[in-house]
Each structure stands twice: as C-alpha cells, then as structure tokens.
Amino acid sequence: MNKISIKVKRPTLLFIAMILFIAGLADIKYRGLFFRLLPRSAQSFLTSVIK
Secondary structure, three states, rough: HHHHHHHHHHHHHHHHHHHHHHHHHHHOOOOOOOHHHHHHHHHHHHHHHOO
C-alpha cells in the first residue's frame, strides 16, 4: 500500500468509529432498537447510568 491510502484510512476509520459511538449513545438514551434487544438487567443498568 502506498502512504497516501494509509493517511486517508486512519481519519476515515476514526470518523466512522466516532459516528457509531454517538449513534450507540443515542440509541441507549432514546431506548432504540439495539437497547430493546439487550437483556432486562442490562437495560435497567444502562437506564440507571444515563439518568
């Protein structure tokens, strides 16, 4: 691989990871689809942490 593609990949991967992290937090906060798929014990723990 050349150096240009490596320089482009790192910021892109970091940006995608940040977007996924923010989307996950929003899903937990607003009790979205992935939050509902969690077991009840995990849901109650996350609800207590967010509030």
